[in-house]
Amino acid sequence: MEQINFRLRSDEKKVLQVLAESRGVSVPELVKGAVLKEIAPIRVELAFQLLQEGKIGRKRAWVLSGLNYHEFMVEWSKRGAEEVIPDEATDKELELVKSLDLKKFLRAESPAPE
Amino acid sequence: MFVLIDTCFWMHAQELFNADVLDLRSPLSFFRLGTTEEVLRELKRFHLEDFAPMVDLYVLPLSKGEWDDALRRNPTLTEFDPADQTLAIVALRDKCLLLTDDGDLFLESQALGIEVYRLPAFCVKLARDFDLPKRIVAQCLRYWESAGCYKKKDIKKWKAELQLNGG
Numbered sequence: 001m002e003q004i005n006f007r008l009r010s011d012e013k014k015v016l017q018v019l020a021e022s023r024g025v026s027v028p029e030l031v032k033g034a035v036l037k038e039i040a041p042i043r044v045e046l047a048f049q050l051l052q053e054g055k056i057g058r059k060r061a062w063v064l065s066g067l068n069y070h071e072f073m074v075e076w077s078k079r080g081a082e083e084v085i086p087d088e089a090t091d092k093e094l095e096l097v098k099s100l101d102l103k104k105f106l107r108a109e110s111p112a113p114e
Numbered sequence: 115m116f117v118l119i120d121t122c123f124w125m126h127a128q129e130l131f132n133a134d135v136l137d138l139r140s141p142l143s144f145f146r147l148g149t150t151e152e153v154l155r156e157l158k159r160f161h162l163e164d165f166a167p168m169v170d171l172y173v174l175p176l177s178k179g180e181w182d183d184a185l186r187r188n189p190t191l192t193e194f195d196p197a198d199q200t201l202a203i204v205a206l207r208d209k210c211l212l213l214t215d216d217g218d219l220f221l222e223s224q225a226l227g228i229e230v231y232r233l234p235a236f237c238v239k240l241a242r243d244f245d246l247p248k249r250i251v252a253q254c255l256r257y258w259e260s261a262g263c264y265k266k267k268d269i270k271k272w273k274a275e276l277q278l279n280g281g
Contacts, residue, residue, distance in 0.1 A: 021231075024224065039256070042121075046152065056218065057216045057217035057218030057219065057221075058122055058215060058216045058217055058218075059195075059198070059216040059219070059221075060121045060216075060218065062125075064124070065209065066175055068127065069125040069126075069128075069160070070129060070132070073126075073129055073261065073263065076261070076263050077260070077261045077262055077263065079262075080262040081244060081262075082262070082264075082265050082266075083215065083217040083263070083264070083265070085217050085220070085221065085265060085268065086221075087193045087267065089220070089221055089224055089252050090265075090267075090268045090271055092224060092271075093220075093224070093231060093232065093235045093273075094235065094275055096229060096230075096231065096235075097231070097235055097239045097242065097275060098275075100211070100229060100239070102145075102211075102239065102243055102244065103252075104115045105115050105146060105211050106144055106145055106146070107144060107146050109146065111190070
C-alpha cells in the first residue's frame, strides 16, 4: 500500500470529519472513496485512449481503467479500440506457430501431440 | 521445459470459459506449467485461484540478486510490473515458452528473443500441432472478431493459418 498526504484548511477538515462520522467511516476512507468515485470515468477514458495510441498494453489499460476484467472486455468491445501491435510482430509470432516444437514443453506422462 | 502464463492470459482464458467458448485448462494440463511467486500473488489478488490450476503450477525460483542483475542487463523491463518482470526474466533464463495476452509483454518478450504466443496464436498452434479441434478455434476467432480486442488484420492472419494447417 502507498500513502498520499495533502494539506487542508481546518474548516475543510471539520467538514470531512462530520461527514465521515455520519457515514461511520474514517476520514481517509471517506476521502479515498470520494476520489476514486470522482476519477472512475476519467480512468476508463484514459485507459482506452492510451491503449489505442499504443502508449500502454492491455494489462496496464485494464489496471488503469479500474474495471474488473469482464467489465474491461465489455467496454473494449463497445469502444472497438485496437491494441497497437506491429504487423512484423504478428508475422514473427506466426512463424513461431509454424516452427516451434511443443513436445519439449509437455509433461513427461502426456501423450505425444497428434 | 516450462510454459509460463501471465495474468492477462489467465483472465482472458477465464472469460472464454465463462462465455462457454473454450476451457483452455484442458489442453494446458498436458504441459509443464511454471510460474513465479509474483505471478501467484497476482493470481490471488485477481481471484483466479478457482480457475487457474494453482497446484499444478511449478514455482520457478528467482533470487533478488538475479532479478536485479536481469533488470540491469535489460533496463526496458523496469517499465513492467513485478509479475511481468519475473515472467520475462525466468522465460529468458530457462528458455520457457511464454503465453501472454498483454501487447507490451508480448512485444518486449519478442525483442528479448523469448518464445512467446498471444492467446489466439497459441490456440491456432494447438489446432495445428495438438488435438484442439479446428472448429473450436474458429469459434474463438469469431468471438474475438466480434469482441474487437485484436487487430482485424491479425485475426485474418490467424484464420488463414488455421484454414491452411488446423487439425
